Amino acid sequence: MSNGSATTGPDQITGATPDNAMRNADRADSGPMLAADGTTLKSSLNRALRRQKLRALMLIAPLLIFVLLTFIAPIADMLFRSVENQIVSDTLPRTVAALKDWDADGETLPEPATFKALYTDIFIAQERKLHTRLGSRLNYELTGVSSLFRKSGRKVEDMGEVYQDQFEDLNGYWKKGENWNALLGTPAWLEAQNAWEEDSGAAQPAFEPRPEIAAVLPQTTATFEIFADFVQNEDKDNLAKKDPWALVYSALYDDLTAGADVAAYAGPGATELQEAAAAVSGFETVDFPTAFEDIDEDWQSLDVWQTLKVYSPNFTSGYFLNSIDMQKTVDGPALRPENQRFYVMLFMRTLFMSLVITGSCILLGYPVGYILANLPAKTANLLMILVLLPFWTSLLVRTSAWKVMLQQQGVINDTLVWLGIVADDSRLALINNQTGTIIAMTHILLPFMILPLYSVMKTIPPSYVRAAKSLGATNWTAFWRVYFPQSVPGIGAGSILVFILSIGYYITPEIVGGRTGVFISNQIAYHISSSLNWGLAAALGAILLAVVLGLYWTYDKIVGIDNVKLGG
Amino acid sequence: MTTSSNGTAFVEFDRVQKSYDGETLVVKDLNLSLPQGEFLTMLGPSGSGKTTCLMMLAGFETATHGDIRLDGKSINNIPPHKRGIGMVFQNYALFPHMTVAENLSFPLEVRGMSKSDREAKVKRALDMVQMGDFGGRRPAQLSGGQQQRIALSRALVFEPELVLMDEPLGALDKQLRETLQFEITNLAHELGITTVYVTHDQTEALTMSDRVAVFDDGRIQQLAPPDKLYEEPENSFVAQFIGENNTLLGTVKEIKDGIALVELDGGEVIDAKPINVSQPGERTRVSIRPERVEYNKDRLSPDAHTLKAEVLEFIYMGDIFRTRLRVAGKDDFVVKTRNAPDQRRLKPGETIEIGWLAQDCRALDA
Ligand SMILES: Nc1ncnc2c1ncn2[C@@H]1O[C@H](COP(=O)(O)OP(=O)(O)OP(=O)(O)O)[C@@H](O)[C@H]1O
Ligand SMILES: [Mg+2]
Numbered sequence: 060m061s062n063g064s065a066t067t068g069p070d071q072i073t074g075a076t077p078d079n080a081m082r083n084a085d086r087a088d089s090g091p092m093l094a095a096d097g098t099t100l101k102s103s104l105n106r107a108l109r110r111q112k113l114r115a116l117m118l119i120a121p122l123l124i125f126v127l128l129t130f131i132a133p134i135a136d137m138l139f140r141s142v143e144n145q146i147v148s149d150t151l152p153r154t155v156a157a158l159k160d161w162d163a164d165g166e167t168l169p170e171p172a173t174f175k176a177l178y179t180d181i182f183i184a185q186e187r188k189l190h191t192r193l194g195s196r197l198n199y200e201l202t203g204v205s206s207l208f209r210k211s212g213r214k215v216e217d218m219g220e221v222y223q224d225q226f227e228d229l230n231g232y233w234k235k236g237e238n239w240n241a242l243l244g245t246p247a248w249l250e251a252q253n254a255w256e257e258d259s260g261a262a263q264p265a266f267e268p269r270p271e272i273a274a275v276l277p278q279t280t281a282t283f284e285i286f287a288d289f290v291q292n293e294d295k296d297n298l299a300k301k302d303p304w305a306l307v308y309s310a311l312y313d314d315l316t317a318g319a320d321v322a323a324y325a326g327p328g329a330t331e332l333q334e335a336a337a338a339v340s341g342f343e344t345v346d347f348p349t350a351f352e353d354i355d356e357d358w359q360s361l362d363v364w365q366t367l368k369v370y371s372p373n374f375t376s377g378y379f380l381n382s383i384d385m386q387k388t389v390d391g392p393a394l395r396p397e398n399q400r401f402y403v404m405l406f407m408r409t410l411f412m413s414l415v416i417t418g419s420c421i422l423l424g425y426p427v428g429y430i431l432a433n434l435p436a437k438t439a440n441l442l443m444i445l446v447l448l449p450f451w452t453s454l455l456v457r458t459s460a461w462k463v464m465l466q467q468q469g470v471i472n473d474t475l476v477w478l479g480i481v482a483d484d485s486r487l488a489l490i491n492n493q494t495g496t497i498i499a500m501t502h503i504l505l506p507f508m509i510l511p512l513y514s515v516m517k518t519i520p521p522s523y524v525r526a527a528k529s530l531g532a533t534n535w536t537a538f539w540r541v542y543f544p545q546s547v548p549g550i551g552a553g554s555i556l557v558f559i560l561s562i563g564y565y566i567t568p569e570i571v572g573g574r575t576g577v578f579i580s581n582q583i584a585y586h587i588s589s590s591l592n593w594g595l596a597a598a599l600g601a602i603l604l605a606v607v608l609g610l611y612w613t614y615d616k617i618v619g620i621d622n623v624k625l626g627g
Numbered sequence: 628m629t630t631s632s633n634g635t636a637f638v639e640f641d642r643v644q645k646s647y648d649g650e651t652l653v654v655k656d657l658n659l660s661l662p663q664g665e666f667l668t669m670l671g672p673s674g675s676g677k678t679t680c681l682m683m684l685a686g687f688e689t690a691t692h693g694d695i696r697l698d699g700k701s702i703n704n705i706p707p708h709k710r711g712i713g714m715v716f717q718n719y720a721l722f723p724h725m726t727v728a729e730n731l732s733f734p735l736e737v738r739g740m741s742k743s744d745r746e747a748k749v750k751r752a753l754d755m756v757q758m759g760d761f762g763g764r765r766p767a768q769l770s771g772g773q774q775q776r777i778a779l780s781r782a783l784v785f786e787p788e789l790v791l792m793d794e795p796l797g798a799l800d801k802q803l804r805e806t807l808q809f810e811i812t813n814l815a816h817e818l819g820i821t822t823v824y825v826t827h828d829q830t831e832a833l834t835m836s837d838r839v840a841v842f843d844d845g846r847i848q849q850l851a852p853p854d855k856l857y858e859e860p861e862n863s864f865v866a867q868f869i870g871e872n873n874t875l876l877g878t879v880k881e882i883k884d885g886i887a888l889v890e891l892d893g894g895e896v897i898d899a900k901p902i903n904v905s906q907p908g909e910r911t912r913v914s915i916r917p918e919r920v921e922y923n924k925d926r927l928s929p930d931a932h933t934l935k936a937e938v939l940e941f942i943y944m945g946d947i948f949r950t951r952l953r954v955a956g957k958d959d960f961v962v963k964t965r966n967a968p969d970q971r972r973l974k975p976g977e978t979i980e981i982g983w984l985a986q987d988c989r990a991l992d993a
Contacts, residue, residue, distance in 0.1 A: 525687050526720035528707040530734035531785060537708075540733070544724045 134604070141597035144375040147367070150193040151180040155371040163368045163389040168359065174347035178218055179282075182306045185212035186289060199592050200377065200386070201366045207357050214354045219305025221345050222312045229338050232331040236302040242328040243276075243283050245269045252299050263291050266298060275314075275324045282310040315339045365389050378598035402582070402599070409579040410606070412497060413561040419501045420508040420557045421550060428512030428549065432519070446509050454503065458570045461499040465489035465571070491573025499571045500561055507560060508553035515549030551618055559607055579603060635699065636660035637821050638684065638789060643693035645679055645845075653679050655845040657693070661823070663788070666815050668824045670832040671842030672868070677825045678717070680842075681791050684823065685712055697789070708737070713782035713820075715792040719774050721766035727753070727777050728762035734785040752784040753777075755814065772803045779811065783818065790815070793825045804828075808835050829869050833857065841865050858916075862903060863991040866914040873917060873960050876993065879909045886985045889913055893955045897932050898985040903992040910993035917949075917963040919987035922979045923971070933982040936960065938973045948972060954981065 116123075148155045153176035161169045184190040194208030226233040233239075240249055244266055251264035266287035273280040286304050290296045315321070321329070321336045351358035369387050370377060377387045384400040385392045394400070427446065431439045449457060464470045467486045475481040489495055519542065527537035565580040572581070579599060586596035614620065638661040645654035654676045661667055669677045682688040683695060686707035695702040697710060721730050731749040740748075753759045756776035766774055775795055782790050792811070796804045812835045815822045826832055832839045833853040841848045841856065841864075849856060849865045860866035863874065877891040879901070887901040889911060899913045921927055922936075939958055940951040947963050950973050954960040962981065964970055973979065 520718065520720070522716045522718060522720040523722060525685070525707075526714065526716055527722070527733070528687075529685055529710075529712055529714040529791075530737065530781070531708050531711070532733070532737045533706075533708050536737050540737075541722055545722075 137597045137600050139597075140594055141378050141601045142374045142376065143594065144370060144377070145373045146193055146196050147370050148373055150184050150189050151177065151367070151371075153177075154180045154367065158364070158368045158371060161364070161368065163365050166361070168348065168361070169364055171346070171348050174351055174358075177351070178215060178309075178347055179306060181208070181211055181215045182219065182304065183285060183289075185215060186304065187293065195591070196594075197366060197370065199381070199595065200370060201362060203357060204363065204366065207355050207363065211351070211354050211358075216305055218345055218347070218350050219309045221343060223305045223308040225342050226308050226311065226335060229335060230331050232328065233308070233335075234302065237299060238328060238331075239283065239303050239307070240266075240299065242326070242332070243268055243272055243280055255297070255299070257297050263298065265291060269326065271324065271326055275319050275321060276311065278310040278314050278317075279307060282307050309345075311335070312339060312342065378594040379602070381595055382598045382602050402579070405577075405579050405582055406602070406606070408493075409562055409603075412493060412500075412576075412578070413558050415497055416500045416504060416561045417508075417554050417558045419497065420505055421554065423501065424505055424508035424512055424553065425546075425550070428509050428516050428546075431509070431513045432516035433521075443513070446506055449503065450506060454566055455570075457503060458499055458567045461495070461502070461571055462490060465495055465498065490571050491576065493572075493576045495571040495573065496568045496576035496578075499567050500564060503567060504557045504560055507556040511552035511556065512546065512549040515552070516546050519545045547618070551614070555611070555614065558610070562607060563603065636696075637663040637665075637698055638823070639694075639696040640680070640684075641694045641696065643680075643683065643690045643695060645676070645683060645688065646691050652691075653845055654683075654690075657845075657847060659840060659847060659850065661821060663821050664819050666812060666822045666824065666835060666837045668826060668832040668836035668839045669842055670826060670829060670839050670868075672827060675842040676845045677827075677842055678793055681714075681793055681823065681825055685714055685791055686710055711785075711787045711789070713785065713787035713790040715775075715778045715782045715790070715795045717793040717795075717797060719766070719778040719795075721774055721778055721781070723766055725765075726762065727758070727764050727766065727769070730766065730777065731762075731781050731784050734781070738785060748784055752780040755783070756780045756810070771798050772807065775799065775807060776810075779814070783814065783820070786818075787820070789821045789823070791823045791825075794827070795824075796826070796828075796831065804831070811835065833869070841868060843868070859902075860914065860989065860991070863912045863914060863993075866989065866991060871917050871961060871963075873915050873920070873954075875913050875915075875955055875957070877911055877913060879904050879907050879911055879990065881907050887911075887990050889990055891955045895932075895934055895955055897934065897988065898983075899988040899990040900986045902989045904990045911990040912993050913988055913990050915983055915988045917961040918947075918965075919983055920960075920962045920981050921983055922962065922973070922981045924980065927982040928984075931982045931985070933980040936979050936981045938975050938977045938979065940975060941973050943972075952979075952981070 154173060157173040157176040158169060161173065181190055184193065190208045190212040191205070194205040197208070198205035223233075240252065244252070245268070248264055248267040252266075255261065255263055266284065268280045268284055283303060286307055287298055290298050290301050315336045316339055319336065321332045324332065348358075357363050365388070369389060375387070376392070380387055380392050382402050384395050384403045386395050431442055431446070434442065462469075466472065467488065467490075469489075471489060472481065472486045476483050476486065481487060489498065523541050523545065524537045527541040528534070532540065562578075563580050564578060565584055568576055568578045569581050569584075572578070580603075583596045583599050583603075586592045586599070611620075638659075640657045640659040643654060643657040644652055646652050657680065659667075669680060671677055679688060683690050684697075684702070686702060686705070689703065697705065697712075702710065721727075722733070725733065728749050731752055732745045735745045735748055749762065750759065753762055756779060758773060758776050758780070761769065761773065761777070766777065769777065778795065779792075782792070795811075796807055799807065808831055811824075814820075824832075824835065833856070836853060838850060838852050839856050840850045843864050848868075849861045851859070851861075856865065857870055860869060866872050867874065875889075875891050875897070877889040877897075880888040880890050880896065882888075882901050882905070885900070887899050887904060888896055889899050890896050897913065899911075904911045927933070934954055936952040936954045938950060939953055942949040942951075946966055948966060948970065950962045950964070951958070952960045952962060
């Protein structure tokens with residue numbers, strides 16, 4: 060083609076050769092080559108290639124979809140969870156908005172208006188039973204918040220009832236749900252709602268606020284809308300038969316004290332409304348900060364409010380900071396107190412022990428691979444079965460067997476004592492510590508080292524070492540300068556396999572690791588299944604993933620990833 | 628150069644036997660002595676034990692019986708890396724993870740040579756095989772012929788006294804083979820190196836060597852300079868293995884004055900030189916080279932026995948004519964004649980008389 064000679068052509072003859080003539084012809088007309096049907100050669104080639112690619116894509120599509128769904132999607136979800144923090148702003152939207160202007164560094168508590176917003180938020184949240192979830196979430200950051208929220212959820216209803224009671228005492232009209240419906244809903248909706256039968260299977264007609272009243276009582280209408288939506292869509296109850304939340308009464312009180320123009324209103328319940336408007340000024344009021352303090356003194360603590368503010372954004376780096384023994388404070392990230400640091404040490408331990416395991420796998424596996432590769436095929440196959448045997452035994456059985464072997468009263472200690480190497484009263488602690496994890500994991504991961512080593516060594520012809528010896532190299536030099544470099548790809552492949560497997564290993568450290576021999580994966584598992592702090596688990600997992608990718612990248616830079624051979 | 632310059636053998640195989648499995652002998656009773664500076668070729672069909680002999684000499688296999696001596700010392704007492712034997716392997720065995728220059732400097736490095744000396748020697752060795760510009764390349768980036776040259780210069784760079792080459796040209800095309808054959812012999816002679824060369828290409832063996840050892844069945848069938856090997860094969864295996872050859876089966880009638888009368892199975896009688904036959908009544912296979920057959924009566928001695936032959940095919944090959952005849956009931960008898968102006972061109976169907984000098988027709992074992 061017209062760009063043919065740049066990379067390939069060994070012949071640099073510039074005279075008139077047939078090749079050069081063709082090249083010159085190509086250059087001369089300078090337009091693109093045309094295919095038989097007149098389209099450019101390039102586009103018809105592309106078309107042919109596209110069809111091939113499409114067919115290839117269709118062949119791998121099932122696997123691709125499978126991998127996307129079962130591998131990529133969970134990883135993406137994990138990465139998302141590690142920063143996701145919408146629960147705070149979803150559950151306490153008004154409080155979060157109110158806290159925006161609060162100076163968290165100062166010494167003062169937020170405004171009473173913020174407390175009022177908190178009241179509204181918690182009231183709605185406890186109706187929806189969301190406040191405990193938020194409590195557990197924030198408890199990860201500040202202990203005690205969980206019980207604070209649970210307690211507040213229980214008692215917040217009482218706060219609103221102060222107004223509810225006063226309205227109801229003023230006029231029985233306010234007691235009844237149907238009156239509220241008539242006051243706030245459109246007549247058309249009201250008719251439909253009253254005609255609706257619960258058992259009919261038809262959808263409940265959604266509440267429609269009446270514009271005239273919404274203009275007069277905006278907060279009441281909005282709160283009632285939330286209530287109606289909750290009853291109709293979440294509780295699946297008949298709105299016609301429900302009395303409103305205490306929160307609606309507070310909203311009504313707020314509207315009326317804010318100077319709602321009730322005189323201009325003439326619809327249903329106008330007289331009762333006017334009566335109430337006249338009466339509110341004499342109502343007993345609720346002081347929200349004090350009311351919250353009565354629920355729990357913690358609401359007077361700056362810590363709680365700071366935590367709320369720090370974790371109010373939709374996305375947070377908090378989980379990641381926690382994963383590296385830091386925490387989010389109002390002044391930005393800060394190290395945790397010494398006695399609470401834990402994860403960095405665990406990461407280091409995981410990396411270190413994985414390295415030790417990889418190293419011992421190389422040390423033990425290399426000679427085995429070498430012998431296997433240099434034995435006659437028949438013997439090698441037999442030995443290979445022995446290498447693979449562990450694969451056919453359950454992981455749990457193998458690990459438990461190590462437990463039996465390594466205990467203080469186990470086979471190994473017994474033998475050592477019997478041989479007189481170890482005194483009976485100072486038996487070695489081989490299990491429930493790092494030694495146990497390293498021994499058991501080296502054994503379990505050894506085949507992953509031997510197999511790539513073997514398949515690479517199998518392809519190194521014996522003539523190289525012979526050549527080296529004939530050239531004057533001693534056995535050692537021949538091995539080290541000629542054989543070993545050619546087996547490095549096998550070591551690389553085996554090491555990557557073993558290291559990456561061990562860095563995320565869970566079962567074996569869990570069983571034989573005790574307290575000092577566990578890995579970061581055990582902590583991840585703990586957060587997923589016991590503490591339910593999935594965000595932290597996700598952040599730890601994401602860091603692990605990043606570490607592995609980083610190491611992989613370093614390996615590629617130093618050794619070169621094309622230097623990794625699993626066989627052939 | 629059939630005799631050693633100083634009288635003693637440089638390399639010596641003394642009644643060497645080798646068995647890999649304890650059941651069959653791959654090498655049976657091998658006796659061979661090589662003077663310094665000789666170019667010896669081991670020639671033989673596949674599986675005849677050539678590589679095995681080389682490996683024993685290089686020290687990678689041990690002889691089951693017998694002794695191999697290098698410069699008077701038994702080789703079993705010298706570890707491979709101390710033998711100072713350069714070796715070119717059947718598949719070159721250039722270290723793939725080193726560049727060409729590193730490959731060449733490897734034997735010098737393990738001998739503890741200084742860096743500057745090494746560089747100078749490597750450069751010289753590369754220039755010797757006209758590969759001076761290729762020092763920085765990896766073996767995988769070289770063509771087969773180039774790899775071959777590098778393998779050769781690597782085997783020579785540390786100036787060994789003995790070089791072993793195992794079918795080094797086996798994978799190359801004819802043209803390149805011929806060039807490299809020439810280069811190898813030249814180098815070997817220039818540097819005065821003793822060379823043991825293995826091949827199963829007889830042309831290669833004949834053109835390159837001082838002496839050729841023809842192997843078959845784990846034994847040396849004949850050890851002789853190329854011309855002797857071709858013209859005076861000592862048994863019918865060698866006769867058939869080297870070059871083109873006509874054979875006729877018969878029985879010795881009588882031996883007189885160094886000439887044997889052989890009665891062929893068809894009843895015809897011919898003259899032959901007795902090689903492996905000693906008394907009348909023995910079965911024999913007579914062998915005659917196609918170019919030694921004569922059908923021009925004038926050139927034969929008057930009392931020579933002749934045979935009737937029918938021309939089956941005449942092939943014009945440029946420099947020679949190749950004629951296939953039916954002789955004594957066999958129709959694969961070939962005659963080659965030089966394309967000369969006075970040469971008669973035979974026509975298929977023609978019947979002629981053929982004969983030869985008695986010493987060109989060898990009565991070998993049956
Ligand atoms: N390592 C070995 N183990 C067992 N038998 C072997 C071994 N190496 C060679 N042999 C056998 O010894 C015999 C001689 O082999 P050798 O390699 O010496 O033949 P060769 O003459 O070099 O043949 P070729 O021209 O094909 O290279 C063969 O029958 C072969 O099968
Ligand atoms: Mg061979």
